[in-house]
Amino acid sequence: MKVIYIIDSLSGYGAEKSIVQIAQHFEEVTPIFIHLKKGDKLKPSLELEGIKVYSQALESETSFKEAVNSIIPIINKEEPEIIHSTLFRADMVARKLKQVFPHIFLVGSFVSNSYGVNRYRQLSPLSRIKLFSTQLKDRKTAGKVDFFVCNSNAIKKSNIKALGIPGNKVKVIYRGRCFEDYLPTAESVSLLKKELNPEDHIVFLNVSRLHKGKGQLDLLKAFKVLNAQNPKLILLIAGEGSFRGELENFIKSLGLEKNVFLLGYREDVAKLLALADYFVFPSYFEGLPGALIEAIISKTPSIVSDIAENRECFVENGALFFKSGNIKDLGDKMKEALTIKDWKERTESSLENARKNFEIKKVSKEYESFYKKIVKG
Known part of the structure; x- marks a missing residue:
């Protein structure tokens, strides 16, 4: 056929x-x-x-x-x-x-x-x-x-x-997704860490097309407040799109050039997820987001907007959910993520669910x- x-x-x-x-x-x-x-x-x-x-x-x-x-x-x-x-x-x-x-x-x-x-x-x-x-x-x-x-x-x-x-x-x-694609070697992740995070900061990662509806401006505003409280944080944004210029200007206006990096389109998302401490996904609307599925497969603790499309990817307590468009709630959940002790149990449960569905x-x-x-x- x-x-x-x-x-x-x-x-x-x-x-x-x-x-x-x-x-x-x-x-x-x-x-x-x-x-x-x-x-x-x-x-x-x-x-x-x-x-x-x-x-x-x-x-x-x-x-x-x-x-x-x-x-x-x-x-x-x-x-x-x-x-x-x-x-x-x-x-x-x-x-x-x-x-x-x-x-x-x-x-x-x-x-x-x-x-x-x-x-x-x-x-x-x-x-x-x-x-x-x-x-x-x-x-x-x-x-x-x-x-x-x-x-x-x-x-x-x-x-x-x-x-x-x-x-x-x-x-x-x-x-x-092919689950085997998200098992990068420790050596390859170590090399990437030397390139992107040589000072061993805590890494928040967003993987998404650069578009207003993906909520990246909200993410930058929330990160600015969090970074003022804890300078040992960096934010990596992997993706390309028409919104890049606006994001670049906004990063400069917030004085975040040393802590926020636009990586462009990347073929090594599996390594980025292994490098990241947390995955952040602030979209206003989605399909069934492949980037979230990849984060789940990689067992990366996730902070995501509370929309039905994102909820469907996780078990009940598999991620931290914040109200879409609410910058304070996003910042609070990112801060809360740093203190959670049972991320391993949460990510394992979501991974098991992903094996059945994705x-x-x-x-x-x-x-x-x-x-x-x-x-x-």
Whole structure:
């Protein structure tokens, strides 16, 4: 069985990283990738596994019609049983392709709480209008999709309401990770420590795309207060994005250049997690966050925003939760984390839960079973 994945880009974050890792562990499905825009960090890893990748490198202003016309020959050549789209632009293109290829099953993805209250709340009035316009386009065309795969129960609940989709068209399958990838050698972690933390400070780590909705400005404000009380703290932020300039300026304005470091996009997240004393995740909205799953696998004590998407990753007391957007509460929880004595028990419990739900081979098998089921009717 062939499944063609249409995705906005293969730049290496969130949804892109997750679907690539899932596809790499298929045993019965032949995956083929088409990415619409520039950004192909993940392309070599796919090709190394013998997975075909078609890079369109379309400009952002390219119309959906042009994108569809560029993909039609690929569909005719590959003859897939299923087209599976991920992220908004890819969704819109795939839904137009459905009109050309009505006999091919179309599967969409719910990877984020895109239209939830928390996202709207942190936007400017103009941005809210733009997002609502996007939501209307999404809702209007969602009926063309045969089925959706959703990465969490929280996201399913939010999106079926926002887009008016029957719940029985949505299958929840969690994101997965290869647990063996998060066992770096002591020597490699020691070398990284010499590079990033030579003075042996206590390390807080955030791994996320640099974006306003990820709450990194809140994190900097909370860290400033905590660092004034304890100068032996550093904050590492791993990730890249359009918000970088604003974060750099804010770090300078707070005088935190010696204690906060923007590391950019990193391929060595497993080592960073092993180096870190605490993981901090202050997002306003998420999908099922892969970065949190990675922190759980690495047994890194975590302080996370109390949103349903994050809660679903942990057992009841597996992390410290703070009210999203509440800087004082975030700072208080970071301070509390320094005093907790039973982190080992908490992280072990969350790891055991993760083994049941997020192991990559189990997740990939769930995808394959789902695809076979819909093709067989």
